[in-house]
Amino acid sequence: MLWLTRPPYLRWAMVGLLVVVSLWIEIRPTSQVSHPFIVHDLARGEPVEGALEWRDIPEDVLEPVYGIGFADRDLPAGHPLLPGDTTDTPIEVPPGWWLLDVAVPADTTAGMTVQLVILPGLGDQPVAPIGGVVAGVRPSEYANEGLIGSVAFPPDQAATAAVAIAEDQVSVLIEAHPTRTTG
Secondary structure, eight states: OOSSSOHHHHHHHHHHHHHHHHHHHSSSSSOOEEEEESSBOOOOBEEEEGGEEEEEEETTTSSOOOSEEEEEEOOTTBBBOOGGGEESOOOOOTHHHHHHHHOOOOTTOOOEEEEEEEEOTTTOOOOEEEEEEEEEEEEEEEEGEEEEEEEEEETTHHHHHHHHHHHOEEEEEOOOHHHHHHO
């Protein structure tokens, strides 16, 4: 006598409410914010201010950026400007020097001089530190790895630095800024 029982009105109402709420979540309007995008290809060190187009995107998709400074790396046209794409100071790399990416300490900024200390292997002779200039700093792609610096090295020592960085046998020293003491 199943056909004589009462229909499940309460379950139908709950399913209908669930469908209505799901549709509202899918089609509700999202808030939009303006975000800068690169209009034409930019080379490392070029100012980004004149090469931007502001487009509306959904809120909370990209971190806000103000579109000032200089390109910290080559940026292709159509690329959304991200916080790690710019630096406040123009990059001054001596001509002929080579750029390598290496993990740097937290206080590193563009323009600092660094010493790349190559850690010798067991029984190897120590190698003299290699001096370089930080051309730009950006957050690592992995949150627990800190900062990555694009460091320029002289051409005669760039290959040695590249091998040591690839083998993860380096320690990076940055210049210290003396603190003022009042007395």
